[in-house]
Amino acid sequence: MQQAKDTHKVEQLVIATVAFFWCFLMWFSTAAFSPSIAAHYHLGIKELGLLASSAMWMAPGGRMAAGWAADRFGAPRAFALVLAACGVVSIASAFTTSYPLLFAERVVVAAAGVSFVIGIQHVAQWFEPHEIGTAEGLYAGTGNAGAGVGALLLPRIFGTSYQSAYLWMGVVALAIAGWYLIRGRAAQSVARQQTARGRSGWKSAAFVWSRYVAIALMLAYAMSFGLEIALNAWLPGYFARGFHAEVVALGFTGVAGMQIAAGTFAAVQSFTASLFRPFAGYMSDLFQRRGWTPLPFIARTLPYAPRLHWLGIALVLITLAMGGLTAAGLSGSLHASVATLVALGIFISFGTGGTFALVPLLFPDRPGIAAGFVGGLSTAGGIVYPLIFAAQSNIHGGYLRVALALFIPFVLFYFWAARHERHPEEHGVFFVPQAAPAE
Amino acid sequence: MHPTTSAPVRHEPWYRYGVAILCLEMLIATAVSVYSLYMTFHGLGGFPGGRLSG
Numbered sequence: 202m203q204q205a206k207d208t209h210k211v212e213q214l215v216i217a218t219v220a221f222f223w224c225f226l227m228w229f230s231t232a233a234f235s236p237s238i239a240a241h242y243h244l245g246i247k248e249l250g251l252l253a254s255s256a257m258w259m260a261p262g263g264r265m266a267a268g269w270a271a272d273r274f275g276a277p278r279a280f281a282l283v284l285a286a287c288g289v290v291s292i293a294s295a296f297t298t299s300y301p302l303l304f305a306e307r308v309v310v311a312a313a314g315v316s317f318v319i320g321i322q323h324v325a326q327w328f329e330p331h332e333i334g335t336a337e338g339l340y341a342g343t344g345n346a347g348a349g350v351g352a353l354l355l356p357r358i359f360g361t362s363y364q365s366a367y368l369w370m371g372v373v374a375l376a377i378a379g380w381y382l383i384r385g386r387a388a389q390s391v392a393r394q395q396t397a398r399g400r401s402g403w404k405s406a407a408f409v410w411s412r413y414v415a416i417a418l419m420l421a422y423a424m425s426f427g428l429e430i431a432l433n434a435w436l437p438g439y440f441a442r443g444f445h446a447e448v449v450a451l452g453f454t455g456v457a458g459m460q461i462a463a464g465t466f467a468a469v470q471s472f473t474a475s476l477f478r479p480f481a482g483y484m485s486d487l488f489q490r491r492g493w494t495p496l497p498f499i500a501r502t503l504p505y506a507p508r509l510h511w512l513g514i515a516l517v518l519i520t521l522a523m524g525g526l527t528a529a530g531l532s533g534s535l536h537a538s539v540a541t542l543v544a545l546g547i548f549i550s551f552g553t554g555g556t557f558a559l560v561p562l563l564f565p566d567r568p569g570i571a572a573g574f575v576g577g578l579s580t581a582g583g584i585v586y587p588l589i590f591a592a593q594s595n596i597h598g599g600y601l602r603v604a605l606a607l608f609i610p611f612v613l614f615y616f617w618a619a620r621h622e623r624h625p626e627e628h629g630v631f632f633v634p635q636a637a638p639a640e
Numbered sequence: 641m642h643p644t645t646s647a648p649v650r651h652e653p654w655y656r657y658g659v660a661i662l663c664l665e666m667l668i669a670t671a672v673s674v675y676s677l678y679m680t681f682h683g684l685g686g687f688p689g690g691r692l693s694g
Contacts, residue, residue, distance in 0.1 A: 211654045331649040335658050342665060452683025465680045469673045476669030479662035490649060536681070543673060 208386050210327040214336060216385050217320040220280055220377050221344030224313035226351040227287055227370055228256060231307045233355045234363035241363075242300040252304065256311040257430070260580040263315035265406075268322060268573020272401035275394060276323030276569075277385030280316055281378040287313040288374030295368035310367075313374075318576045320344065322569035325561030326388035326397065331489065334508065334558030338482020341557060342550070345475040349468070400566045409570050412629040414563060417618035418556055419575045420611040421512060424519055425552025427582020429474045435587045436467035436542075443596045447535040466539050473546035474553070481554025485511045499619045505562045509619045512559060515551035516612045522548050523604035530597030563626050 231238075232253055239249050270279040287310050294306035320340055328336040359366040388394035409415050440448065440463035453462040487493075488507035496513045500506050522545040529537040556575065564571035589606075590599030621628055678684075 332651065332655055335655065335662065339658055339662060342662070346665075451681060453680075462680050465676050469677060473669050473673055476665045479658075480666050483659060483662055539677060 208384065210389065212384065213327045213386060214324060214340060216381055217276070217280070217323045218340050218343050220284060220381055221316055221320045221340065222347040222350075223370075223374060223377055224284065224287070224316040225344055225347030226355075227291060227374060228311055228314040229348040229351055230291075230355060230366065230370060231256060231311065233352050234359075234361075234366065237356075237361040237363050238303070240361070242303075244300075252307070253434070254584075255304065255308045256314070257580060257583055258308060259312040260314050260583075261577045263312055264318045264577030264580070265570075265573040267315040268318040268569040268571070268577070269401055269406060270569070271319040271322040271572075272397040272567060272569035275387030275398075276319050276326065277381050277387055280319045280323070280385070281382045283313060283316045283319065284374045284378035284381065288371040288378060291367045291371030291374060293371075295364040295371070315577075317341070317344070318569065318572040321557055321560070321572040321576065322397075323385070323387070325565075325568040325572075326393055330505070330562055332486060333561055334482035334485035334489070334554065335479065336482070337557045337561070338479035338485075338554045341553065342475055342478030342480075342482075345478065349472055349475060352468075396566050397568060401570065405567055406570045406574075407631065408629075409564055409567055410574055411631045412626050413614075413618040414621075414625040414628070415571060415574060416629075417611075417615040418512075418560060418563070419579050421516055421552060421615055422556045422575050423579035423582040424516055424608055424611055425549045425556065426576075427579045428519070428586060429471065429546075429549050429553070430580065430583035431586035431590075432545075433467065433471050434583065435590050436470060437463040439463075439590070439596060440466045443530055444535045444538070447533075466542065469539070470542050470546040470549075473543055474549040477547050477550035478554045481515070481551045482558050484551070485555050485558035496616075498616045500622045500625065502622050503625070505559060508555065508559050508562070512552065512555035513612075513615065513619070515548060515555045516608075516615060518548040519545065519552055520604050520608040520612055523600040523608060527597050527599075527601035527604075530600075531595075 235249060235252055238244065238252065244252070267279060267283065270282075273279075290306050290309045294303055294310065297303045297306060321337060324336050324340050325333065355366055388397070437460070441459050445459075448459060448462045451462060453459055485508045488511040489505065491507070493507050494501040494510045496510045499509050499513050503509070522541060525541045526538065526545060529541045557572070560571050560575050561568045586599075586603055589603050590596075593599045593602060618628070619625060
């Protein structure tokens with residue numbers, strides 16, 4: 202077996218993490234400058250809302266395609282292509298003077314968010330099963346922080362000159378693309394790379410998409426990352442409306458003051474969910490090392506059974522915290538609500554870290570396709586949950602409604618899909634057991 | 641007997657540094673959260689402390 206000897210897996214982890222960090226920075230860089238763009242083009246609230254939502258448009262389908270491309274062409278080529286394309290368009294958007302064209306260019310730049318699954322595939326191709334949780338957690342958690350860092354630093358560095366920011370971000374993206382191409386290696390061994398490439402056909406993709414356990418993991422990620430991005434969009438408005446009197450009592454008056462206080466409570470959720478994610482991957486490794494399998498029904502003898510149990514615990518905690526958030530809101534206690542939100546942020550990180558500590562192990566021959574399916578479709582949660590939150594007669598009631606109507610069925614499905622003691626990936630629709638296609 | 645409780649795995653040196661980094665990230669998350677919540681609950685400003693605007 203030919204090994205890639207001119208590099209080390211830590212170098213590959215660093216390259217993937219830096220590239221993903223920058224992609225996340227670009228993904229949310231439109232939002233960071235939306236007040237400046239709105240002022241420059243005299244945008245109304247509807248146009249601003251459309252601009253904000255456009256960041257998510259490419260994620261579901263784009264991530265599935267990106268995962269397939271990573272298996273097919275190798276992560277370095279796929280990642281470099283995403284970086285280069287988004288970088289060039291970002292540079293172009295710095296010189297654009299027409300708003301419709303700028304909008305279209307920023308939608309293309311937001312495609313940088315699809316790179317998540319490419320890096321997941323890359324890390325999975327380099328790290329061993331006993332360390333995959335920590336490695337994927339470090340990659341995803343550190344990279345995710347790019348969104349928060351961008352929101353904090355970009356307006357401080359560039360002020361209202363979004364054009365300069367987009368120009369420099371594009372230039373750096375091109376530099377990272379070159380670095381990835383030169384130093385990136387697709388897999389630890391040629392055999393591993395060729396296996397993924399050989400399983401990158403449409404039939405193989407359909408096989409993954411139709412597996413019950415893959416669907417369960419996709420729903421688990423929708424409960425965690427899907428919820429995280431939904432809350433990012435929903436929470437500032439929730440605190441401003443649901444706790445208006447309490448926030449005013451703290452001394453925050455006017456639109457700007459309310460925005461600061463409500464934004465702070467929302468940001469705490471996002472921050473804890475991102476930066477606790479590596480810990481969640483480490484906990485998955487720890488469960489695996491100690492052989493902890495405390496939950497009923499879920500398989501106990503699979504080689505990765507403890508990781509299934511850790512994710513099961515995370516999903517139960519997320520569901521309970523959603524009920525707690527409604528209870529805290531109905532009690533009228535801002536402190537209790539924020540404390541519950543911090544706990545929810547941590548539980549969300551357990552879910553995101555726990556999910557991607559499992560995906561590469563369940564589908565070791567198709568890591569990109571599996572990551573694309575789980576990480577792509579689940580982002581629809583970011584669109585669906587806020588609609589349910591907003592449809593409730595009581596603004597605090599949406600969390601419990603989502604927990605009862607969606608999360609409890611998702612958790613039950615997860616327990617059901619993860620109960621098989623042998624090869625859970627063989628159970629699904631369309632393909633009979635032992636019919637895994639070898640293309 | 642559970643096959644999951646197999647022989648103890650010996651981690652490579654990188655793993656120790658990886659765990660140190662994730663602990664540092666958790667510390668940063670906790671510190672920033674506590675600080676910004678303290679600022680906000682005392683009417684002093686927002687994330688990550690200090691009035692961002694207005």
